[in-house]
Amino acid sequence: MDEIVDEFLAECNEILNTSDEILVQAESTGLSDDGVSSLFRGIHTIKGTAAFLDFGRISSVAHEAEHLLSKVRDNNIAINKARIDLLLESLDALRSMLAEVESTGRDGEAEYTDLTGRLAAASELGYGDLVEDEVATLETAGRVFDGTTSETDVSENNRTPEKKAESEQASIRVDTGVLDRLIDLVGELVLARNQLVASGVDAGTAGQRLDHVVTELQEGIMKTRMQPVSSLLTKAPRIARDAANVLQKRVRVAVDAGDTELDRGVLEAVRDPLTHLLRNAVDHGVERPAERLAAGKPPEGVIDIKAWYENGFVVVEVRDDGRGIDPERVKTKALERGLLDSVKVSELTPSEVYKLLLLPGFSTADTVTAVSGRGVGMDVVRSNIERIGGTIEVESELGVGTSWILRIPLTLAILPALIVRVGSYVIAIPSSSLREALRVDASSLECVGAREVLRLRGDMLPIIRLRDVFGEKREENAESLRIILVTGGLERVGLVVDEIGDPSEVVVKPLGSLLSGLKAVTGAAIMGDGRVAYILDMSVVSSDTSESRVVTLEQTSQENESRLPEVLVGVIGDRRVAFEMSNVERLERFEKAAFEDTGSRRVVQYRGGLLEIEGETDSGYVVVCREANGDLYGVSVDSVEDVSEVQIADRETYVVGGAVAGRFTGSTERR
Amino acid sequence: MSWCVIKSGDRLYGIEVDRVLEVLRNAAIEGVPVSPSGVAGLLNLRGQLVVALDVQQLAEGVSAGDRERVVAVVVSYGGESVALCVDSVIDVREISHEELAPIPSGSGVEDIGRMVTIDSERMVIGLDVDALIKRVGCVL
Numbered sequence: 001m002d003e004i005v006d007e008f009l010a011e012c013n014e015i016l017n018t019s020d021e022i023l024v025q026a027e028s029t030g031l032s033d034d035g036v037s038s039l040f041r042g043i044h045t046i047k048g049t050a051a052f053l054d055f056g057r058i059s060s061v062a063h064e065a066e067h068l069l070s071k072v073r074d075n076n077i078a079i080n081k082a083r084i085d086l087l088l089e090s091l092d093a094l095r096s097m098l099a100e101v102e103s104t105g106r107d108g109e110a111e112y113t114d115l116t117g118r119l120a121a122a123s124e125l126g127y128g129d130l131v132e133d134e135v136a137t138l139e140t141a142g143r144v145f146d147g148t149t150s151e152t153d154v155s156e157n158n159r160t161p162e163k164k165a166e167s168e169q170a171s172i173r174v175d176t177g178v179l180d181r182l183i184d185l186v187g188e189l190v191l192a193r194n195q196l197v198a199s200g201v202d203a204g205t206a207g208q209r210l211d212h213v214v215t216e217l218q219e220g221i222m223k224t225r226m227q228p229v230s231s232l233l234t235k236a237p238r239i240a241r242d243a244a245n246v247l248q249k250r251v252r253v254a255v256d257a258g259d260t261e262l263d264r265g266v267l268e269a270v271r272d273p274l275t276h277l278l279r280n281a282v283d284h285g286v287e288r289p290a291e292r293l294a295a296g297k298p299p300e301g302v303i304d305i306k307a308w309y310e311n312g313f314v315v316v317e318v319r320d321d322g323r324g325i326d327p328e329r330v331k332t333k334a335l336e337r338g339l340l341d342s343v344k345v346s347e348l349t350p351s352e353v354y355k356l357l358l359l360p361g362f363s364t365a366d367t368v369t370a371v372s373g374r375g376v377g378m379d380v381v382r383s384n385i386e387r388i389g390g391t392i393e394v395e396s397e398l399g400v401g402t403s404w405i406l407r408i409p410l411t412l413a414i415l416p417a418l419i420v421r422v423g424s425y426v427i428a429i430p431s432s433s434l435r436e437a438l439r440v441d442a443s444s445l446e447c448v449g450a451r452e453v454l455r456l457r458g459d460m461l462p463i464i465r466l467r468d469v470f471g472e473k474r475e476e477n478a479e480s481l482r483i484i485l486v487t488g489g490l491e492r493v494g495l496v497v498d499e500i501g502d503p504s505e506v507v508v509k510p511l512g513s514l515l516s517g518l519k520a521v522t523g524a525a526i527m528g529d530g531r532v533a534y535i536l537d538m539s540v541v542s543s544d545t546s547e548s549r550v551v552t553l554e555q556t557s558q559e560n561e562s563r564l565p566e567v568l569v570g571v572i573g574d575r576r577v578a579f580e581m582s583n584v585e586r587l588e589r590f591e592k593a594a595f596e597d598t599g600s601r602r603v604v605q606y607r608g609g610l611l612e613i614e615g616e617t618d619s620g621y622v623v624v625c626r627e628a629n630g631d632l633y634g635v636s637v638d639s640v641e642d643v644s645e646v647q648i649a650d651r652e653t654y655v656v657g658g659a660v661a662g663r664f665t666g667s668t669e670r671r
Numbered sequence: 672m673s674w675c676v677i678k679s680g681d682r683l684y685g686i687e688v689d690r691v692l693e694v695l696r697n698a699a700i701e702g703v704p705v706s707p708s709g710v711a712g713l714l715n716l717r718g719q720l721v722v723a724l725d726v727q728q729l730a731e732g733v734s735a736g737d738r739e740r741v742v743a744v745v746v747s748y749g750g751e752s753v754a755l756c757v758d759s760v761i762d763v764r765e766i767s768h769e770e771l772a773p774i775p776s777g778s779g780v781e782d783i784g785r786m787v788t789i790d791s792e793r794m795v796i797g798l799d800v801d802a803l804i805k806r807v808g809c810v811l
Contacts, residue, residue: 188718425704470704509720511713512751514807519705524713524720532701532713532720 005101008049010173012098015042016091017234023084023091024237028252031072031079039087040069046094055107058097064119065090071123086122088238090115176264179224186218187507187526194528222411225264229307229314230257232267236278236305243282250289250300251282257307260314263411269388270316270408273381277318277404278303280378285322285402295399297321310407312416313390313432319403325396327353334359354394358382386538387522388412389430391487407432415508415525419501419533420484423472426533427497428506428525433538435485435492437500442481454483454494461485465496466536469520486538495536506533570637572617577637585624585632587640592620604634674766676795677744677757679726680733684757684784685766685797686744692752694760695743698723702737707808711735711756714743721745723754729806730780730796748804755800764789771797 019042022035047062065087071077093112100108121127193214196203203210237253244251262270286292286301293299304319331345334356348356358378378392385392389409396402409415409432417428418437438456445452445463452463463483467474475498483494506525511518522537568579568587594604595613602613604622613622615636622634674685675694700712700723711725723743727735735756743754771785774796783806784798 184718186718191718424702472704509718511720512722512753513749514710514722514724514753514804515703515706517707517808518703521704526715526718526720530699530715532715534704 005053005105008053009098009102011049012046012094015046016095018042019091020088020238021234023088024241026079027081027084027241033073036069036073036079040066040073043069050107055097055101057107057110057112058094058101060116061090061093061097061112064116068119068123077123077125077127082127083122086118090119174224176225179221182221183225183507184509186214186221189214190218191526191528191530195530198529222414225411226261227264227267228257229260229262229267229316230255232271232274233257233305233307236274239275239278240282240303243279244286247283248288249282249286251286251303252300253278253303253305255305257305260307260309261410262314262408265412266388266408266410269384269412270390270406273384273406274316274318276381278305281318281320281322281402281404285320287323291323313407313409316406316408317403319401321401324398324400325354325357325394325402326398330354330356354396357394358392389415389432391432412508414505415535416503416505417535418484418503419527420497421499421501422466422470422497425470425472426527426531427466427470428533428535429484429486429495430535430538431503433486435487438483438485438494440481440483442478445481459492461492461494463494463496467496467498504528506535508535568623568640570621570623570635571639572615572637577635579623579625579635583625585626588622588624588634589620590622592618606632606634672765672767674764674795674797675744676761676764676789677726678759678761679757680731680735682730683761683793683795684726684730685764685787685795686746686755686800688763690746690800692745692747695745695754697740698743698754699739700741700743700756708810709807711738711741714754716745716752716754719752721752721754723756724804724807726755726757726803729803729810730783732779732810746800748801753804766795766797
């Protein structure tokens with residue numbers, strides 16, 4: 001029984017999505033005879049199956065919608081905006097009842113008598129026909145909506161749903177677990193083949209045939225997980241339409257995804273980011289009709305969504321013809337939000353300015369709307385895209401439009417990566433973030449704050465030693481360092497590795513729940529020789545640099561390079577930590593009982609407020625520091641050594657204050 | 672109830688046969704960077720990566736040391752497979768639940784199993800596999 005219901009749900013969802021597409025299309029280009037019959041058939045199926053499964057509420061809404069569509073089909077009434085609205089509303093009602101079925105097994109308590117009543121009324125002649133501006137809207141679209149649309153409409157616009165119906169019959173549903181297992185096994189087969197080749201066995205023509213078959217089998221299996229990008233975009237016109245209605249704007253969405261395909265997993269991962277970009281384009285990009293007319297543009301905004309293949313990635317572009325983004329306004333916002341200082345802002349190139357939009361906490365919307373602008377915007381899109389190994393870029397021209405460009409890897413299962421060695425580990429660095437590989441003298445690294453940096457063509461690049469990240473001891477006395485430049489988040493970072501291997505495509509495997517908390521690693525892959533390579537988590541690299549970034553920049557400009565400012569040296573376990581004196585407010589000693597646990601962190605009562613304590617040490621000594629914004633926080637230490645000027649030669653033994661303070665500040669703000 | 676009796680360090684443990692998926696006699700494991708305690712490494716099980724746990728470290732708090740080749744008992748854990756690294760597999764025994772007695776507290780293993788004496792001289796700790804695996808990250 002459950003299986004039947006599952007089938008029913010899956011089928012209904014397909015029907016509803018196709019119907020959505022046809023109806024939204026109908027709004028601008030009219031409804032063809034094929035379109036009407038496709039809608040009618042779909043709704044009829046839902047009605048019939050729902051009645052059979054005893055979902056009376058679903059069946060009754062579907063019945064009225066079907067009745068309305070049958071009148072349209074028989075040319076008794078014409079389709080118009082009011083009827084389209086009503087049909088879309090019915091689809092939504094069906095959708096919410098189906099969701100109810102999915103979670104509870106029943107079609108819910110909600111009664112749609114009002115909706116069914118209106119559907120019945122709309123089946124009569126004259127419904128919605130007299131609203132003048134709607135007629136005007138329809139006329140600007142260049143077609144007359146009377147149900148007797150011309151032949152060209154049929155061929156141009158409504159072929160897709162028909163073709164889909166045919167291809168659905170040629171496909172079956174397969175449990176994705178089965179496919180995943182097949183992918184594992186094929187990977188293993190490839191491995192066995194490689195080992196055979198490496199062992200020098202001459203299998204002659206049989207070996208060659210095995211080779212061909214295995215390669216083709218692997219490609220074939222991978223294909224089973226691929227789905228057309230266009231399936232992701234079927235909802236785009238509907239989403240844009242709904243957002244536009246709320247905002248009283250007029251928007252048309254043109255989708256051209258060509259024959260691009262993405263892995264199921266990737267497709268799901270970009271669904272939300274794309275929806276967000278689309279809503280954002282309607283809300284912030286496209287202007288209101290009056291404003292557009294004043295700017296000499298047609299009143300209806302156009303959002304172009306295109307997808308194409310490029311260098312092993314699928315590129316998805318969301319372009320609007322709206323007002324564009326004003327770089328000056330972005331700069332002002334960045335200053336207001338304290339994301340950058342004024343010196344830095346004035347030096348930014350236009351493309352760097354647009355990158356600011358992708359920083360956490362950035363939103364240029366002056367008012368919060370129902371559609372977007374809550375400040376949880378583009379940085380979420382960015383991190384979602386980066387998590388799957390993709391990138392995002394913004395291009396904009398004031399008054400002409402904005403375009404968001406996503407580069408998305410074809411699959412999560414196969415990752416193009418550069419293989420490097422770090423200590424005893426093999427690490428795969430995703431190719432999407434690679435910039436260049438360098439070899440430099442160890443002495444050319446400089447130390448600024450807590451960080452090592454490399455001067456390269458006038459830029460200061462933060463350096464991360466991957467041996468530190470992976471808990472391996474640093475190599476002693478290395479004269480030259482191999483450095484991979486990557487883009488982690490918005491920043492270029494240099495990663496020190498031991499050996500640089502070949503670029504290759506690795507098959508990504510999940511690590512399982514026991515290792516899900518693993519830092520710095522997102523997954524693992526089995527290499528051609530059977531060894532395990534760990535896939536570097538680029539978000540760790542970027543968060544590691546961004547927290548101390550501002551400090552690093554400030555110190556570069558203010559200090560000469562051989563000396564650091566006066567510091568207070570504290571001892572935490574076997575580490576010595578330096579606090580910049582200018583940040584230190586006081587040194588306090590609290591009784592043990594004074595520390596209170598608030599669940600996630602420790603606090604003490606201090607100067608009539610609560611002082612948050614970083615660190616686990618319980619000697620009672622607390623260095624009270626002041627954040628840039630004046631707030632106080634405490635760092636618990638075992639003891640305090642002295643106040644001194646740290647020389648550059650001592651840098652190995654100290655974690656220097658500014659950066660420590662910077663990191664703590666960063667983490668405090670984030671909570 | 673059938674139990675797979677295994678040896679780890681100086682002790683004998685029992686693992687319910689129903690939970691055992693397979694036994695690998697000479698499995699290669701790879702170290703995991705900055706992994707939680709009790710994890711010995713990763714094991715390639717026909718293209719599927721399986722986390723290998725150090726039974727001695729989980730049960731006694733003493734690591735069996737880094738080894739490249741191990742005897743691994745692969746068990747089901749939730750929907751996943753987990754490999755338990757042991758010294759050797761001894762036997763399969765019929766042990767009824769009534770025979771299993773609670774382990775005195777303070778022994779450090781009272782929460783991960785119940786004990787029984789076999790062959791009138793050797794003590795076997797019948798493991799609660801889930802409780803053992805939950806110790807990952809919580810042992811020294």
